[in-house]
Structure formats: structure tokens, C-alpha cells
Amino acid sequence: MKxxxxxxxxxxxxxxxxRKDIVELVTYFKNNDITLDNLDDFKEILIHSLNNNxxxxxxxxxxxxxxxxxNFDYTIGNIYYVPLFSAISNNNFKVADRLIxxxxxxxxxxxxxxxxxxxxxxxKNNLNEKNxxxxxxxxxxxxxxxxxxxxxxxxxxxxxxxxxxxxxYKYDDSFILKCLNLYKNRxxxxxxxxxxxxxxxxxxxxxxxxxxxxxxxxxxxILPKLLFEYESCSDEKIIRNRIIKYDILESxxxxxxxxxxxxxxxxxxxxxxxxxxxxxxxDVINNNNIKMAKLLIKSFIFSSGNQVNKNTIFDLRxxxxxxxxxxxxxVIMLNNMELVQYLIYNSEFxxxxxxxxxxxxxxxxxxxxxxxxxxxxxxxxxxxxxxCNMINNNGISLLSLSIINNKVDxxxxxxxxxxIEVMKKDIYNNTPLSRAITHGNYExxxxxxxxxxxxxxxxxxxxxxxxxxYPLINNTEGKNLLFYAIDKRDKETVENLIDMGAxxxxxxxxGISIIDYAIKEKYISxxxxxxxxxxxxxxxxxxxxETILISIVTSNxxxxxxxxxxxxxxxxxxxINLVDNSGNSALSYACQKNLNSLKNLLIKNxxxxxxx
Numbered sequence: 001m002k003x004x005x006x007x008x009x010x011x012x013x014x015x016x017x018x019r020k021d022i023v024e025l026v027t028y029f030k031n032n033d034i035t036l037d038n039l040d041d042f043k044e045i046l047i048h049s050l051n052n053n054x055x056x057x058x059x060x061x062x063x064x065x066x067x068x069x070x071n072f073d074y075t076i077g078n079i080y081y082v083p084l085f086s087a088i089s090n091n092n093f094k095v096a097d098r099l100i101x102x103x104x105x106x107x108x109x110x111x112x113x114x115x116x117x118x119x120x121x122x123x124k125n126n127l128n129e130k131n132x133x134x135x136x137x138x139x140x141x142x143x144x145x146x147x148x149x150x151x152x153x154x155x156x157x158x159x160x161x162x163x164x165x166x167x168x169y170k171y172d173d174s175f176i177l178k179c180l181n182l183y184k185n186r187x188x189x190x191x192x193x194x195x196x197x198x199x200x201x202x203x204x205x206x207x208x209x210x211x212x213x214x215x216x217x218x219x220x221x222i223l224p225k226l227l228f229e230y231e232s233c234s235d236e237k238i239i240r241n242r243i244i245k246y247d248i249l250e251s252x253x254x255x256x257x258x259x260x261x262x263x264x265x266x267x268x269x270x271x272x273x274x275x276x277x278x279x280x281x282x283d284v285i286n287n288n289n290i291k292m293a294k295l296l297i298k299s300f301i302f303s304s305g306n307q308v309n310k311n312t313i314f315d316l317r318x319x320x321x322x323x324x325x326x327x328x329x330x331v332i333m334l335n336n337m338e339l340v341q342y343l344i345y346n347s348e349f350x351x352x353x354x355x356x357x358x359x360x361x362x363x364x365x366x367x368x369x370x371x372x373x374x375x376x377x378x379x380x381x382x383x384x385x386x387x388c389n390m391i392n393n394n395g396i397s398l399l400s401l402s403i404i405n406n407k408v409d410x411x412x413x414x415x416x417x418x419x420i421e422v423m424k425k426d427i428y429n430n431t432p433l434s435r436a437i438t439h440g441n442y443e444x445x446x447x448x449x450x451x452x453x454x455x456x457x458x459x460x461x462x463x464x465x466x467x468x469x470y471p472l473i474n475n476t477e478g479k480n481l482l483f484y485a486i487d488k489r490d491k492e493t494v495e496n497l498i499d500m501g502a503x504x505x506x507x508x509x510x511g512i513s514i515i516d517y518a519i520k521e522k523y524i525s526x527x528x529x530x531x532x533x534x535x536x537x538x539x540x541x542x543x544x545x546e547t548i549l550i551s552i553v554t555s556n557x558x559x560x561x562x563x564x565x566x567x568x569x570x571x572x573x574x575x576i577n578l579v580d581n582s583g584n585s586a587l588s589y590a591c592q593k594n595l596n597s598l599k600n601l602l603i604k605n606x607x608x609x610x611x612x
Contacts, residue, residue, distance in 0.1 A: 004038045010045065017049050022057045029065075043074045050086035050226055056094045059087075063102055070104040073112040080112040086116065089126040093134055106138040116144030122152055134163055136168045145169070147208055154214050159222040166230040169204045188327045191504040192367040207232045212246045221255035224248045229260060236267060236478040243268045253280055253296070256289050261296075269298055272323065272360060278330060285334050293339055297327045298348070304360075306351070320352035326359035329368045332377055340377050344384055356387050367392050370401055375409045388418040395427035403435045403444050411444050415451045421458060422448050433459065446493050449500070457498055482506070482514050486526055494526055504536050511543045519551050524561050527552075531568045538574040543582035549574050553589045553598060576607045585609070 016025045036042045046062055074081050084104040087096040121127040153162045207227055215224050249268050252261050284293045305320035331339040366386045369378040391397050399420050402410035412544050422432045436444040452459040482502050485493040507513045518527045539547055549569050579585045587607040590599040
């Protein structure tokens with residue numbers, strides 16, 4: 001046995017190596033006539049050099065000292081080392097190359113550690129992307145990538161390393177070249193033989209069931225993609241069961257992995273039977289993943305339609321339109337105009353589209369646009385051909401629903417573009433106009449009245465209902481349409497309503513007449529209109545016993561305006577000597593208020609000062 005170096009000499013050599021000084025090392029060896037004849041000395045110094053990331057020059061210097069088999073295990077303390085493993089562990093690839101040139105085997109199996117290099121580096125947390133790629137590119141035998149190695153990588157969440165391994169072995173360059181050569185040479189190959197080639201390629205690295213089981217516990221978005229993309233099983237039933245069991249589709253949708261999701265949809269359908277399809281799609285759209293949303297929408301429509309019994313529904317529109325409209329309703333509710341246009345204009349859906357059809361839940365897209373207050377989508381659907389007189393499941397028309405929800409813009413658009421049945425009664429015996437009156441939306445009331453006048457539609461506002469009431473005249477407060485018009489000081493509508501037969505002598509639930517209300521609010525121009533109507537009862541008394549004349553005299557209207565109005569009353573034949581409940585006449589009040597010009601006007605026209 002060769003003589004062993006002293007502990008002091010070995011430590012001195014190690015210290016020089018640690019300082020990475022090749023000149024000092026060479027000098028030390030020369031001055032001390034060191035030959036490294038002892039095998040253990042050589043192994044100890046070599047392993048120390050490799051563990052301390054010594055330079056290539058130092059390693060070459062040591063290798064020149066002794067020609068031995070570099071495939072060995074060496075123990076320092078309780079730790080086992082292999083030369084090549086140590087070099088690669090430090091990403092010292094130049095040194096690793098030299099070791100391999102000198103006979104080190106990348107596939108060496110450590111008898112003491114009972115591990116190949118990948119497993120050993122992984123155990124010591126020294127495996128990284130660079131040294132893993134180096135190992136694999138040295139034609140590392142895939143037997144060294146065992147099930148335990150894969151599970152260990154997954155357990156450490158080193159998914160980037162897992163992807164490198166799977167990419168290296170499956171569908172590698174040699175496989176691609178083989179397929180290209182088959183195509184290039186026009187080689188005829190039976191389908192079963194080609195499937196066998198694919199199967200063998202897939203089985204290079206086996207993906208086990210227990211690898212999938214780690215998906216939920218690790219809560220990682222990358223792992224499901226890797227396991228599915230490099231699935232080794234060729235049994236479609238098993239693949240589909242794994243997709244369902246481990247929520248692969250939903251995981252990859254959330255990860256926005258469009259390409260992989262597209263592949264998964266070949267096995268698992270995303271349709272109306274899929275649990276929480278609406279929530280999944282909503283999340284995708286809210287996250288603005290439009291590409292993914294389009295992929296899922298398309299899959300949903302065609303997959304759902306294909307589930308329909310083709311023996312009972314032959315028409316393509318009847319089969320697919322309910323599902324297309326379901327998707328349309330969802331994107332309308334989410335206010336996504338891009339996806340709305342995708343559904344209503346994309347040529348792929350043209351022959352299946354019918355926007356006047358209910359979705360599978362019995363809902364219409366056009367009504368959804370009203371509920372969602374989206375006038376732009378509403379207009380798009382109308383332009384596309386929605387029946388503007390359509391009624392929903394509750395018997396309410398588009399116009400009436402717009403009125404109920406006070407959607408003035410929707411009402412304007414409907415009335416401006418199309419012939420709408422504004423006087424058609426619904427199942428509740430209400431017309432759109434009566435709905436507007438009930439909901440007290442004067443702007444809509446005016447729109448409908450003007451529309452009726454323009455289109456020469458007979459709007460009989462004095463029509464009685466089955467209970468003998470006048471629904472088109474009064475609202476629930478007993479308020480006449482004219483009250484609304486007066487509130488808005490809308491002369492045009494006041495005249496239109498009167499021309500249509502509105503009762504200008506009408507009193508509300510409090511006994512206040514139209515003319516009394518106008519006088520109280522000092523709406524001079526409207527009072528003027530009312531006074532000039534032949535059917536106004538000039539001498540009718542209100543609850544105080546006041547005639548119109550007395551009400552004007554006692555009002556807060558300016559004196560000059562009062563005089564003009566009283567002249568009209570006198571000209572129309574009003575009785576100027578009638579008294580109120582207090583026994584006072586118009587002249588009495590004019591005297592009390594010192595309204596001399598009015599007093600003279602009344603006396604001139606036959607007024608007698610009657611006062612009790």
C-alpha cells in the first residue's frame with residue numbers, strides 16, 4: 001500500500017486549493033515532493049477540490065497526478081460524495097466535462113447513496129435548471145428519472161424542473177425528426193402502428209395517479225398543465241376521469257392556459273351540465289381574459305347543442321340558439337360589449353343565431369339588456385332584428401318593461417325607430433301609457449302622447465276599465481295627466497291632452513281642480529289656455545265655494561296678470577257676482593285687497609259689492 005500523507009500535509013493542500021491558487025498549489029507539491037500515490041489521499045483531495053468549486057486548472061493538475069476510475073463514492077464524515085456529482089452540484093460544467101472525458105459516467109449509480117445524480121442533487125437541494133439541463137443533455141438514462149424522483153420534484157414544488165425533464169424526454173427532437181422523415185418520405189403507416197409510436201413516446205415518463213393527487217394539496221396552477229400535457233396514458237376514459245376528479249379544466253381556466261384548455265375540451269365538455277359554468281365564465285370575463293372567454297363560449301354552445309336529442313329537434317337554430325342566447329345573456333349582464341359583438345356578429349354562429357328565442361332558462365337577451373341598463377347592447381339587438389313588440393314570460397312588452405324601470409332612453413329609441421303598439425293591453429289589462437301614468441314618469445308619458453299624435457294612433461284617454469275607472473286619466477293618487485303637464489309647465493302637452501279629450505274640469509282626490517292647481521302654482525300661460533276652452537265650467541265652485549274668478553282675485557298672481565285673466569273670464573261669460581262659502585264675491589275681495597284696477601274692472605262689468 002502506498003504511503004499515506006500526513007494530516008498536516010493534506011490540510012495544507014486543502015487550504016491552498018480553497019484559496020484557488022494554482023501557482024501556489026504547484027509550488028507546494030514540488031517543494032514537498034508530493035506524488036499522491038495513496039488512493040484515499042487522492043480521493044479526499046479531489047472531492048475537497050470539487051466541493052470547493054476549484055478551477056479547471058487545479059482539477060487538471062490533480063488528475064494528472066493519478067489515473068484512476070472516477071466513478072467512486074467517497075465518505076467524509078457521514079456524507080457520501082461522487083466526483084461528478086460534486087462538480088455538477090456547483091454548476092462547474094467545465095470541470096464536469098473534463099471528468100467525463102476522463103471516464104466519469106453521467107449515469108453512475110451511487111452504491112452507498114443508492115441514487116442517480118438527479119435524485120442525489122435533488123435530495124441535497126442542489127438541483128437547478130442549469131445543472132439539470134446539463135445532465136439531460138449528456139444523454140442521461142431516463143431510468144434515473146424514477147417515479148420517486150418525479151414525486152420528490154412535485155413535493156418540493158420545483159415545477160420548472162419537472163417541465164424541463166418532461167420536455168426533454170417526451171416529444172423530443174429525435175421523435176420530431178422521425179415524424180418529419182415519415183412525412184418527407186411519404187411512408188405509409190397503419191393507424192394502429194402510428195398510435196403505437198405515439199403511445200411509446202408518451203410512456204417514456206409515466207405519469208402516475210398519485211402525482212395528480214398532489215394537485216389539490218399543493219394548490220398550484222402549473223402542475224395540472226404539466227401532468228395533462230405530458231400525460232402518459234392513452235386511455236381516453238382514464239384521462240377524462242382524471243380531468244374531472246382533479247378539476248384540471250377549471251384549474252387551467254383560472255391559470256389562463258388557453259392552449260391546454262383547448263386540448264382538454266377534446267376530452268371534457270364545457271357545457272350547461274358543467275358545475276358552476278356561469279361562475280367560471282364570469283370570473284374569466286371579469287379578469288378580461290377575452291381569448292379564454294371566447295374559447296369557453298364556443299365550446300359551451302356547440303357542446304351543449306350536441307347534447308340535444310337530434311331525433312326530436314332537427315332545426316339547427318332550435319338546437320343551438322338557446323345556448324347561444326344563454327351565453328349572450330351572461331355577457332350582457334357582465335357588460336362586455338366585445339363578447340356581445342362576438343356572439344351576435346361572428347360568422348361561426350350565424351346559422352345558429354335567433355335572438356328572438358329564449359335561452360334554456362326562458363330568458364331573452366333583449367330583456368336582459370333592459371334589466372342591465374345597457375342601451376348600446378339594446379340598440380345592437382334591435383338592429384339585429386329583435387321583435388320590438390316582444391313580450392316576456394310575465395306578459396310584459398319591451399316598451400312596458402322599459403317604462404316600469406324608468407328607462408327613458410330605451411323608450412325613446414323604441415318609439416323613434418319602430419311602430420310600437422302603445423295602446424295594446426297586456427295580460428294585466430294595462431297599456432304602456434297606463435303603465436307610464438302609474439309610475440308617474442311624465443317624460444315617458446309625453447313621449448307616448450306625442451308618438452300617438454304623430455302616428456295618428458287613437459289614444460282614448462277617457463276609456464273606462466272593467467271597474468268603471470279611467471286608468472289613462474288618473475294615477476293611484478287620483479292625479480290627472482293634465483296635472484303632470486302643468487307641473488312641467490308644458491303648454492304643448494296640455495293642449496295635446498285637451499285635444500285628445502282630457503277632462504279639464506277634473507278634480508283630484510283632494511277636490512282640487514285643474515284650474516285651481518294652475519292658479520295656485522301661478523302658471524299664467526296654462527291658465528290662459530284653460531280659460532279659453534269652451535268646456536271649462538267657469539262658475540263651478542271648489543271646496544271653499546270659490547269660483548275661478550274669486551280664486552284668481554285672491555291668488556298671489558301679479559295684479560296685471562290677474563286683470564288679463566279676469567278680462568278673459570268676463571269675455572267667456574263668467575258670473576262675476578257669485579259668492580264663496582264666506583259670502584264674499586270677487587268684488588269684495590278686490591276691495592279688501594285694495595286692488596283698485598280690478599275693482600273698477602269688475603264694477604264696470606256689473607259687479608255688485610256683496611258681503612255678509
